[in-house]
Amino acid sequence: xxxxxxxxxxxxxxxxxxxxxxxxxxxxxxxxxxxxxxxxxxxxxxxxxxxxxxxxxxxxxxxxxxxxxxxxxxxxxxxxxxxxxxxxxxxxxxxxxxxxxxxxxxxxxxxxxxxxxxxxxxxxxxxxxxxxxxxxxxxxxxxxxxxxxxxxxxxxxxxxxxxxxxxxxxxxxxxxxxxxxxxxxxxxxxxxxxxxxxxxxxxxxxxxxxxxxxxxxxxxxxxxxxxxxxxxxxxxxxxxxxxxxxxxxxxxxxxxxxxxxxxxxxxxxxxxxxxxxxxxxxxxxxxxxxxxxxxxxxxxxxxxxxxxxxxxxxxxxxxxxxxxxxxxxxxxxxxxxxxxxxxxxxxxxxxxxxxxxxxxxxxxxxxxxxxxxxxxxxxxxxxxxxxxxxxxxxxxxxxxxxxxxxxxxxxxxxxxxxxxxxxxxxxxxxxxxxxxxxxxxxxxxxxxxxxxxxxxxxxxxxxxxxxxxxxxxxxxxxxxxxxxxxxxxxxxxx
Amino acid sequence: xxxxxxxxxxxxxxxxxxxxxxxxxxxxxxxxxxxxxxxxxxxxxxxxxxxxxxxxxxxxxxxxxxxxxxxxxxxxxxxxxxxxxxxxxxxxxxxxxxxxxxxxxxxxxxxxxxxxxxxxxxxxxxxxxxxxxxxxxxxxxxxxxxxxxxxxxxxxxxxxxxxxxxxxxxxxxxxxxxxxxxxxxxxxxxxxxxxxxxxxxxxxxxxxxxxxxxxxxxxxxxx
Ligand SMILES: Nc1nc2c(ncn2[C@@H]2O[C@H](COP(=O)(O)OP(=O)(O)OP(=O)(O)O)[C@@H](O)[C@H]2O)c(=O)[nH]1
Ligand SMILES: [Mg+2]
Numbered sequence: 001x002x003x004x005x006x007x008x009x010x011x012x013x014x015x016x017x018x019x020x021x022x023x024x025x026x027x028x029x030x031x032x033x034x035x036x037x038x039x040x041x042x043x044x045x046x047x048x049x050x051x052x053x054x055x056x057x058x059x060x061x062x063x064x065x066x067x068x069x070x071x072x073x074x075x076x077x078x079x080x081x082x083x084x085x086x087x088x089x090x091x092x093x094x095x096x097x098x099x100x101x102x103x104x105x106x107x108x109x110x111x112x113x114x115x116x117x118x119x120x121x122x123x124x125x126x127x128x129x130x131x132x133x134x135x136x137x138x139x140x141x142x143x144x145x146x147x148x149x150x151x152x153x154x155x156x157x158x159x160x161x162x163x164x165x166x167x168x169x170x171x172x173x174x175x176x177x178x179x180x181x182x183x184x185x186x187x188x189x190x191x192x193x194x195x196x197x198x199x200x201x202x203x204x205x206x207x208x209x210x211x212x213x214x215x216x217x218x219x220x221x222x223x224x225x226x227x228x229x230x231x232x233x234x235x236x237x238x239x240x241x242x243x244x245x246x247x248x249x250x251x252x253x254x255x256x257x258x259x260x261x262x263x264x265x266x267x268x269x270x271x272x273x274x275x276x277x278x279x280x281x282x283x284x285x286x287x288x289x290x291x292x293x294x295x296x297x298x299x300x301x302x303x304x305x306x307x308x309x310x311x312x313x314x315x316x317x318x319x320x321x322x323x324x325x326x327x328x329x330x331x332x333x334x335x336x337x338x339x340x341x342x343x344x345x346x347x348x349x350x351x352x353x354x355x356x357x358x359x360x361x362x363x364x365x366x367x368x369x370x371x372x373x374x375x376x377x378x379x380x381x382x383x384x385x386x387x388x389x390x391x392x393x394x395x396x397x398x399x400x401x402x403x404x405x406x407x408x409x410x411x412x413x414x415x416x417x418x419x420x421x422x423x424x425x426x427x428x429x430x431x432x433x434x435x436x437x438x439x440x441x442x443x444x445x446x447x448x449x450x451x452x453x454x455x456x457x458x459x460x461x462x463x464x465x466x467x468x469x470x471x472x473x474x475x476x477x478x479x480x481x482x483x484x485x486x487x488x489x490x491x492x493x494x
Numbered sequence: 495x496x497x498x499x500x501x502x503x504x505x506x507x508x509x510x511x512x513x514x515x516x517x518x519x520x521x522x523x524x525x526x527x528x529x530x531x532x533x534x535x536x537x538x539x540x541x542x543x544x545x546x547x548x549x550x551x552x553x554x555x556x557x558x559x560x561x562x563x564x565x566x567x568x569x570x571x572x573x574x575x576x577x578x579x580x581x582x583x584x585x586x587x588x589x590x591x592x593x594x595x596x597x598x599x600x601x602x603x604x605x606x607x608x609x610x611x612x613x614x615x616x617x618x619x620x621x622x623x624x625x626x627x628x629x630x631x632x633x634x635x636x637x638x639x640x641x642x643x644x645x646x647x648x649x650x651x652x653x654x655x656x657x658x659x660x661x662x663x664x665x666x667x668x669x670x671x672x673x674x675x676x677x678x679x680x681x682x683x684x685x686x687x688x689x690x691x692x693x694x695x696x697x698x699x700x701x702x703x704x705x706x707x708x709x710x711x712x713x714x715x716x717x
Binding site for chain 2 (some may be wrong): 318319320321322323338340341342343344345346364366367389391
C-alpha cells in the first residue's frame with residue numbers, strides 16, 4: 001500500500017504497479033485477476049469484463065476518455081483460451097493507458113482497483129465519506145478504527161499535499177483530522193491475519209495514537225504493543241482504558257515508551273510515566289501471568305479488571321491506593337493468602353471462575369462490600385465462617401460451588417453472619433423472612449447452648465422444628481447441628 | 495482484637511451516622527491497643543503487630559445522635575505502608591499516634607501528617623495522640639512540645655494511655671464531636687463519596703427478612 005503519490009503517475013512506473021495476472025472461470029463468468037503492487041505491499045482484485053465496461057462508461061462521461069480505449073466485447077463464438085489470454089493482456093493495457101491518460105486519479109478507478117481498502121489516500125477519503133454520513137446522522141463522539149485507517153491518517157498527515165483531492169469539500173482531509181482530534185471514545189480493533197486479498201498484516205503497521213487528542217475512553221483490541229506510539233497523549237487524556245487480546249504483561253504497555261525503565265524496577269518512576277488520568281483499567285482477556293511493580297504507574301485507578309487472564313498470584317496491587325473494585329474472575333487463582341496485606345481498601349472483588357478452595361485469606365478484607373466467588377471449589381460452611389467478621393459485606397455470591405449442595409445451604413451461610421444475616425444478599429437475593437427467622441432461632445439456640453452438647457442428628461431435620469420460634473432453647477434441638485461449622489463436606493449431597 | 499458489631503446486645507443497627515476513622519502512626523506506638531481499649535475497654539499487653547489493617551466499631555452518642563464509628567487500624571510497619579495508604583480515602587477522622595517514650599515516633603509525625611493531608615480530604619479531622627502517658631518516667635517528648643506541634647499544624651491533641659484507658663474515650667469522642675460540628679455548619683458535604691460520613695435515617699435497615707425484592711444480579715463489571 002502505501003506510498004508513492006498516485007496522484008502524480010509520472011513519478012512511478014505504472015506497469016510495475018498494475019498487472020493482470022490471470023483469469024478464471026467461476027460460476028459461468030470469467031474473472032480477471034488484477035494485482036496492484038506498491039513497494040513491499042500488494043493486493044489483488046478480480047473483475048469481470050462487464051465491470052470494466054461500467055468503469056469505462058464512467059470514464060467516458062466524467063473524464064472524456066476515448067471510447068475506443070476499452071477492447072470491444074466479443075460477441076460471437078466460444079471464449080477459448082487464446083482469446084481470453086489476449087483479452088487479459090488487452091485489459092491490462094487498457095488500465096495502464098487509462099491511468100496514464102488521467103491527470104488526476106479518479107475515485108471510480110480507485111474503487112475499481114480496491115484502493116479504498118489498501119491505499120492511504122483512498123482509505124482516508126473513504127473515512128471522510130463515512131464521516132459525512134455520521135455527521136448527517138447528527139454526529140457522534142465515538143468511532144471504531146482499524147490499524148490501517150490510523151496508519152493512513154498518520155501517513156496522509158505527513159504528505160506535502162493539499163488536504164483534499166476531489167472538489168468535494170466534505171471529503172477534506174482536514175475535516176477528518178479535526179473529527180479525529182475531537183473524538184472522545186476511540187476503539188481500535190487489530191488483526192494478525194492478512195488484510196483482504198493483500199499481503200498486509202494490519203498489526204505490523206505502526207500505530208501512532210497521537211492523533212487522538214481528546215480521547216477519554218480508549219479500547220485496544222487484538223493489537224501489538226510493539227507498534228504503539230504516541231502514548232503521551234493517551235496518558236494526558238484517557239480515563240477509561242480497555243485492552244483485550246493484546247497483552248502478555250502489563251509492562252509492555254505501561255512502559256512501552258519508557259526507555260531505560262524496566263518492569264521489575266521497584267524504584268520510583270519519573271512523574272511523566274504515570275498514567276495519572278486512568279480511573280478504569282480493563283485488561284480482561286489477555287494472557288497476563290504475573291503482575292509487576294510497574295502496575296503502580298496506574299496510580300489513580302479505581303476499577304481494575306483483570307478477568308480472563310492467567311494469574312496465579314496477586315502482587316503489587318497494594319500500590320493502587322484508589323482501587324475500589326477489582327475483577328479477577330477467570331484466572332488460575334487457587335489461594336489468597338492474607339489478601340488484606342496485599343490489597344488495600346477495596347469494596348468489590350470478583351473472584352468467580354477460579355480454583356479457590358478456601359476463603360481464609362479474605363478474613364480480614366474488612367472493606368469488602370461485595371464479593372463474588374461463584375464457580376470455585378468452596379465446599380464447607382467453615383470456609384464461609386472466615387467471612388463472618390467482614391463488617392460491610394452486603395453481597396455474597398457463592399453459586400456454582402460445591403457448598404451450595406449442603407443441606408439448608410442458605411440458612412447455614414446466612415447464619416455465619418449472625419446479627420447481620422438480614423443485611424447480606426446471598427446469591428442475588430436477600431434472606432427471606434423465613435430464612436431470617438431460622439437464623440434467629442439458630443442464634444438463640446447457640447447463645448443458650450452449653451459447650452458440652454453433643455449432636456448426632458442430621459441437619460436435615462432442621463426444617464421440621466424451625467417453625468416454632470423460641471422453642472425451649474436449652475433442649476438439644478436438632479437444629480443445633482446447623483450451628484457447627486461443618487468440619488468436612490460430609491453433609492454435602494454429592 | 496477487632497470487634498465487629500455482630501451479636502452485640504443493643505440493636506446494632508440503630509444509629510444515625512457512620513463516621514470512618516483511620517488510626518496511623520509508627521509501629522508499636524499503641525494504635526491497636528487504643529482501638530481495643532476504646533471498643534472493648536480492655537488493655538492488651540502483648541498485642542501482635544498489625545498485618546495490613548484491623549477493624550473495629552462502636553456506637554457513640556454526640557448531641558443526642560447515635561453515631562457508629564467505623565475504625566480502621568492500620569499497620570505501622572513500613573512494608574505495609576502501601577496497603578494502608580488506601581484506607582485514608584474517605585476517612586472523616588484520622589488519629590495520628592506517637593509514643594511519648596520514643597522520640598523517633600514523634601519525629602516521624604511530619605511524614606504521617608504529609609500522607610494524611612495528601613490522601614484525605616480537606617475536612618478530615620486530624621487528631622494527634624501522644625500514647626503511653628502512663629509511662630511518664632520514661633517520657634521522651636514533653637507535652638508542651640507536642641502541643642506546640644499540634645497548634646502549628648491545626649491538629650487537636652491529647653495524651654492518652656491505652657493501658658489505663660486514660661483520655662482514650664476523649665480522643666475518639668472529641669474527634670466525633672468535631673466532625674459532627676463540621677456537618678452542622680455545613681462544611682462537610684454528606685453526599686460527597688469521600689466525606690467519610692454516611693447519614694442513615696434511624697431504624698435503618700431493611701425490615702427483617704422481607705427480602706422479596708430480587709436485587710439485580712447484574713454486576714457492574716461484566717466478567
Ligand atoms: N505502658 C503502655 N504500653 C502500651 C500502651 N499502648 C500500647 N502499649 C504496648 O505497646 C506495644 C505495641 O502496641 P500496639 O497497639 O500493638 O502497637 P501498634 O501501633 O498497633 O503497632 P503496629 O500494629 O505494629 O503498627 C504493646 O506491647 C502494648 O502492650 C500504653 O498506653 N501504655
Ligand atoms: Mg497494630
